[in-house]
Amino acid sequence: MKKIFLTISTLSVPVLVFSENLTQLEGSFKLGPAVILIAVLITFVAVGFLSRAKDTTDYYAAGRKISNVSSGMAIGANWMSAASFLGMAGMMYATGYNGLSYVVGWTGGYVLLLVLMAGQIRKYGKFTASDFIGDRYYSQGLRATSAIFTILISFAYCVGQFGGVGLMFKWILGIDYFWSVIIGASVVIFYTMISGMIGATKNMVIQYIILIIAFLIPTFLLTYKFDYFWLIPQFGYGSVVSDIVTGIPAPNIANGAALLNAYGHHVSLVPSPEFAMPWDPATGATAFQWMAICFSLMLGTAGLPHVLQRFYITPTIRDARLSCVWGLFFICVLYWSAPIYSVFGKILSSNPEVGNLASDAIVVYTAQLGNLPPLIVGLLAAGAVSAAFSTISGLLVAGSSAFSHDLYVKIINPAASPKAQLRMARFGTILMGVVVGIVAMLKLGMIAQLVAVAFSMAACTIFPLFLLGIWWSGSNRAGGIAGMSVGIAISLFALLYFIVAKSGGQLPGQAFVEHWLNVWYFAWIGAPLAILANIIVSKLTTPTPTEIKKFLIEKVHS
């Protein structure tokens, strides 16, 4: 660990020498941020290489020797993706109060995860989500289907992350989005493939530290510079929200000087209550949508394979619970701070001459418009890449584990040697990384929205199986298949309408489906229906075998 921090410090020194003035938000090569980014990437690859997986237990579950604080940090880093680091502030910048549904949804789900699942999952003692489902529902078909959906969910989630990586590489290197995605994807695939979960977990601890420092420093500087309460910026920004509602007149004087953005524009704003008022008509969002997004994200959180998988790596069940609490706390540190970027982004970009800003990059633009030192802005961009990488690596491990462990070993070739399993896991990582990279180039939506699709899919398919599988012994194979089928049908239905709309087409009832079964939040109804189907069919079919019930009651709930 010490070696790693030393490497980071050493590689960061040249940045101070090469600091430059940033005159444009986009378009030019930024040397300081580029050096920081390269230093961070070299560190990731080095850590991944030094702690590479030696066997399958290392690859899938980090040898089950990660402490609860480290595991909490890993949960935090694994969770805090480009969607959290970039997308959430972007959503709030673009849609104001509506964006808070993402903040609440992505944190509130951890309460469900903890009280309903974390300890029980660890007690069950499996490697992957599909493993649990296959064993609990004594069905190879469900094992295979959940493995395929694990891959799909990880895939949808990954697309948003690759989009974030592309945006940041584009901003730093001043190169095309296409090449930015290719470079970023190559690095993250390389090190995840070599290290597997153990490297990824160790990297995640470092990634959390880098990304939280990178995220917090500018919040202190922005609140201090623009004369708000800066000692606790997470509270200090409340006055900025109120100022946005009432408007900020020009010139905006503080300590005898006008407050200006990096371009010399007054930091002022016309009254904009739509930013803070709930489901304001101007944003086009409704109360139903706010609650549907929130609910879907919460259920999705408790059903995401790469999140569930993190509870398999703790030494004890108590550690699984504590790591969940730590993880939530570490996540909240960032989530308390994300709105700061959206509110400062709002007041610093209000002048029409700033032009239209890409919401997904508002975190970095805000730091730039606030005229923060290039070193700090560069660190912020490196933090964003760090956030995306930590999540991508977890997703690639979850996806490749589903591919190699659940599909290849458990179904296709049970006699596969450990070496062959590891080879398949690495092949799965490359394959998934490459395909995700290609899809990310299509720019299908905002980062947070793309990630929300993964959550809805997880909430409709994996969550009901875990919830009922753990808490109701009567849920049997037929019920599981029925619930999974309903969840898949609703997911595919919503996705179909989304894809058709994106390609300019129109299906019957398009407006109705886009409102009530929107691809970002269809789980609000999909998950309850999947649970209902599972219960009804389970009641009507052959009961769960006694040995499964016995295992549940004696091993999982005792």
Place this chain on the structure above:
Amino acid sequence: MAVNKITKEDIVESTEQDYSFNLFKPVSRYGKANRDLIISLVLVWFVAIFGFQLLLLVLQKPTPEKAFVKFEAVFENVKAGTGTVEENQDFINSMVSVAGKSSVTPENRLLIRKGVSWGVYSMLPDSAGMVLSGFVNELQATREKLEKASDTEYIQLQAELKSTRASINALANEVTGADPTNLKESILPYSLNAGREELTPEEWTSLAGVMKLYLVHNQSVLTDTRFLGFPFHYFYTSEFLLFLFVGISLFYSIRISQLQKKYGIKE
């Protein structure tokens, strides 16, 4: 991992042949305590999140901004062409207030621009209108160049923009009555087209709708009360709920350990 065997007195409803259970019908005293804890915490969690949003929904009232009150007061007169100078100024300035909002969609922004341009050019003499039109064209051309500029060109073009904007304001402020130091000074030049176009009856109707859309908001005592500088509802959702989630999680972890100790459960 040490597994605690279930004792006879722990088993309430299950038999040795039937190991059925569910969350709501646990089979041991520990299970019942666990159930009560889970249900209580999930209820607190659910009500805290969705109960508050429902309360916001119940209490909300459409509340207009000052700009909308002014706009409504002068709209009919201005539309009929009988507005006084002050009424025309209020009409223009209220639309500029909307033009300064970043949430306006491109389609609605076009309509607002058309309305602002109609108002400003209508109040200017033709000769001044021609000059203004030239400046607006120049401003738009410079802005387009800015998007593809190199670093050095960028600074030069920014200076050009500032100069052109000042020329536009010098002309337009005479009729809009805007304070040159006011924020709207930077918004107005970008809210103008290079000439006056009449609005169709449908566009007048749409304009009133668009103004209402952006200037009337869902407010209530929960949004108007300030707490630690925040609008209260914003503080509750963005700060308090997250504290509550961490608190619930911590409480659960501690309590479940206590329950396990109490009932002799070893993990």
